[in-house]
Amino acid sequence: MxxxxxxxxxxxxxxxxxxxxxxxxxxxxxxxxxxxxxxxxxxxxxxxxxxxxxxxxxxxxxxxxxxxxxxxxxxxxxxxxxxxxxxxxxxxxxxxxxxxxxxxxxxxCPGQKLNSGFFLDMSEGRQWVRLNSRNTKVLNLFAYTCGFSVAAMAGGAAQVVNLDMSRGALERGRENHRLNNQDMSRVRFLPYELFRSWGRLKKMGPFERIIIDPPSFQKGSFVASKDYQRVLKRLPELLSSPAQVLLCLNDPATGPEFLIDLMKEHCPDARYFKRLSNPETFPERYDDRGLKVLVFNYQKSEVSADQP
Structure with missing residues (x-):
């Protein structure tokens, strides 16, 4: 001890x-x-x-x-x-x-549910968003309590759209923005299921930054091993060009290659750029088991642009 x-x-x-x-x-x-x-x-x-x-x-x-x-x-x-x-x-x-x-x-709200409403290990991800959102339109998928959105607004984002199935989590997200005296007219909160909301999101886009931070396994909602690819296949419909995408996954059984390979297969115009380091206070003996936060740069190719 x-x-x-x-x-x-x-x-x-x-x-x-x-x-x-x-x-x-x-x-x-x-x-x-x-x-x-x-x-x-x-x-x-x-x-x-x-x-x-x-x-x-x-x-x-x-x-x-x-x-x-x-x-x-x-x-x-x-x-x-x-x-x-x-x-x-x-x-x-x-x-x-x-x-x-x-x-x-x-x-x-510590101790009231399985999670308190905030993940300390994602601090480097929030910092990256804060430093890379100025004057951009940001889409925050699986937004939970909107920590990424608060960071984006603090970094000067033009607009942020938060989508999460949980109305309660999004209400906490609203409060997080209010606590930081942020302009609520530039923030949207959508309590919808992602795969039934593509049309709505397309109308709001395109987005220059997209953050995807789903649960690794949530029965009836999202299972990373089969559902992540469903998101990436349709990602170009929501992206501006150029743009950046932040993919996140916290599954100790899955390494970063899982996300890199999925993106290469289903959204090849998004090129892997780097993996963000996890905070020093979260040391990992086996690096691939820790939180994965990966940055991809998206540029629509001429071939893609010419396709019907």
Missing amino acids: QPIFDAIYSGLNESSVDAKRLFHGRGHCYDGLEFINVDLLPPVVFITLYNEIDLAQLKVLVDFTARHQQVEGVLVQHRYKKGAPSEVFYGNVPDSLDIVEAGLIYQI
């Missing part, structure tokens, strides 16, 4: 006010500690357990964390239990928190 204590001590003594991962056991860089992640969601520390551990051991970890002055609450989520229940082990944990990343504010 010592690496966890060391990471918590180091992370809680930094001057940054940003939310961040303190310890990433799921990256398999610490033998025997693959069962635990620890996040700082100021002023709350959020411990995620993927296996049951001895209660006395957990209390030692919570007591150590609670000694730090900035920590007002410690929440533990038991992912190994049905429904992934959470319980407060120390102090006060409000139903919702406003956290900060790179100067932007996001509302989260």
Whole structure:
């Protein structure tokens, strides 16, 4: 457990006010500690357990964390239990928190559902969008709580369209934009199923930036292994030329070649440019198992342009 204590001590003594991962056991860089992640969601520390551990051991970890002055609450989520229940082990944990990343504010609800409403490992993706959206029209597919949209607007996007089946997630997305005092007249929120919405999206396009960040497996909604190609086949219908596409996938069983090969086969005018690095606080022993965030540059070819 010592690496966890060391990471918590180091992370809680930094001057940054940003939310961040303190310890990433799921990256398999610490033998025997693959069962635990620890996040700082100021002023709350959020411990995620993927296996049951001895209660006395957990209390030692919570007591150590609670000694730090900035920590007002410690929440533990038991992912190994049905429904992934959470319980407060120390102090006060409000139903919702406003956290900060790179100067932007996001509302989260830690412990209320499987996910809090914000993925810390996607910080480099949000930063890329922020730096590459000025004066562009952006389409954010599988938008969830619209973190990419907030980043795009902060980077000067002309317009952002967010599409997600969950009205509740999009409502949180609206709140995230309001928290950052962004111009809501330039942001659209579409609570629709993607494959039934192509006509609507085509009318709103074309887009100079498209972000695709689907769940790797969501029964009845999207299964990456069979549905990602369905999106990429029709991607040119939505793209301006030139344009850039950000493809994301968080499936440890699938490497980046999966997305590169799919794009080459189904949207060959989009050329692979680079993979964004994951945050240093998310170390991975096996790089291909970690989050994949890939940038593609799209330029409509003369052959494609001449096709009927």
